[in-house]
Amino acid sequence: MQPFLPFTRPSIDADSIAAVGDVLRSGQLASGPKVQAFEAALAVYLGGNRQVRVMTSATAGLEMALEVAGIGAGDEVIVPAMSFAASANVVARLRATPKFVDIDLYTRNINVEQIRAAMTAKTRAIMPVHFAGLPVDMDGIYGLAKEQGLRVIEDAAHAIGSRFQDKPIGSFGDLVVFSFHPNKNMTSIEGGAISTADPQAAQLFEQYRFHGIKRNIAGEIDVMFPGAKSNLSDIAAQVGIDQLRRLDGFNARRRHLAGRYFEEFAGYSGVVLPARGDSGHSWHMFQVLIDFRARGMTRPAFQKIMHDRGIGIGVHYPSIPSLKYYQELGYRDEDTPVAARVGRETVTLPLFPAMSDEDVVRVCRELRAVLK
Ligand SMILES: Cc1ncc(COP(=O)(O)O)c(C=O)c1O
Numbered sequence: 060m061q062p063f064l065p066f067t068r069p070s071i072d073a074d075s076i077a078a079v080g081d082v083l084r085s086g087q088l089a090s091g092p093k094v095q096a097f098e099a100a101l102a103v104y105l106g107g108n109r110q111v112r113v114m115t116s117a118t119a120g121l122e123m124a125l126e127v128a129g130i131g132a133g134d135e136v137i138v139p140a141m142s143f144a145a146s147a148n149v150v151a152r153l154r155a156t157p158k159f160v161d162i163d164l165y166t167r168n169i170n171v172e173q174i175r176a177a178m179t180a181k182t183r184a185i186m187p188v189h190f191a192g193l194p195v196d197m198d199g200i201y202g203l204a205k206e207q208g209l210r211v212i213e214d215a216a217h218a219i220g221s222r223f224q225d226k227p228i229g230s231f232g233d234l235v236v237f238s239f240h241p242n243k244n245m246t247s248i249e250g251g252a253i254s255t256a257d258p259q260a261a262q263l264f265e266q267y268r269f270h271g272i273k274r275n276i277a278g279e280i281d282v283m284f285p286g287a288k289s290n291l292s293d294i295a296a297q298v299g300i301d302q303l304r305r306l307d308g309f310n311a312r313r314r315h316l317a318g319r320y321f322e323e324f325a326g327y328s329g330v331v332l333p334a335r336g337d338s339g340h341s342w343h344m345f346q347v348l349i350d351f352r353a354r355g356m357t358r359p360a361f362q363k364i365m366h367d368r369g370i371g372i373g374v375h376y377p378s379i380p381s382l383k384y385y386q387e388l389g390y391r392d393e394d395t396p397v398a399a400r401v402g403r404e405t406v407t408l409p410l411f412p413a414m415s416d417e418d419v420v421r422v423c424r425e426l427r428a429v430l431k
Pocket residue numbers: 115116117118119142143145146188214216217237238239240250251
């Protein structure tokens with residue numbers, strides 16, 4: 060039997076492990092020079108004219124981005140109905156209201172044409188999610204935001220290394236938030252980053268992530284507001300520095316493997332394939348839809364059979380309005396029917412840089428056999 064193939068696995072090399080050893084021996088473990096170096100490297104990667112600040116997760120970053128944008132009780136934020144729950148949870152945690160907009164069946168991205176109908180006098184921001192690494196139509200989003208005076212908080216958790224019209228996601232735009240969770244295209248174990256053009260916002264992020272503390276020129280501290288405690292460690296930052304160096308190589312490999320999936324599935328009608336996008340797609344995940352109802356099979360049963368055949372299958376994600384907390388608030392899954400369908404039918408196939416082309420062939424062969 061061939062080794063088990065998980066749906067994702069980070070690639071950490073020996074150099075990175077050695078570099079972490081050096082940080083551990085240095086005695087400087089919490090936020091220090093490695094955090095600064097990681098932020099500087101990310102700023103260079105994003106073209107050199109942005110401020111980048113890192114924190115312990117994209118969730119922490121999204122929450123502070125919303126706060127810095129002034130979002131709070133009574134405000135509404137446009138969120139796609141298909142995303143990880145964090146995209147809406149951060150809005151709810153600030154006592155603001157997520158307004159869910161449906162997605163496109165193939166891109167799995169927010170349907171930009173439907174945003175206007177979801178806007179009210181209380182709408183303050185749009186939160187596009189570059190789903191699975193495929194950039195949202197940013198001309199459409201920023202055009203609407205400008206016209207309506209809205210902030211844009213890009214949930215770019217899936218999109219480090221993605222490009223829109225050949226510009227890196229995070230190299231332009233309002234507040235752009237990345238995730239470096241181990242499942243993402245690069246990792247800092249846990250971690251996230253915000254990219255902004257505004258140095259004052261960047262200073263505020265430093266305060267939000269560390270108790271609201273500001274130092275005066277003499278180095279004395281003061282507390283400006285009750286901030287969070289979500290600063291990154293130097294150990295995590297060292298991992299991030301090494302991963303960033305390898306990111307473009309990782310993403311090239313992901314694009315190649317995604318291309319192999321399209322070849323293997325050519326002419327097969329058992330699954331709905333995702334949109335192919337262009338070379339700006341970073342292929343954080345490769346997801347197909349399977350009509351489990353029509354097949355009289357449940358998704359967990361499918362996952363179990365594939366698992367028994369040596370293949371890990373993920374689910375990313377149930378639609379947000381279908382989740383208990385949002386149901387209890389009165390949201391209805393039927394109001395965003397495409398997201399509801401994707402939420403029921405989506406499965407994530409293995410895709411990570413260390414996979415071989417033969418692994419793709421094996422996944423497709425097993426999937427076809429199970430669905431026959
Ligand atoms: C779309 C999206 N937004 C936000 C997050 C939160 O990222 P983190 O785990 O870094 O907080 C995730 C994590 O999977 C995500 O998929």
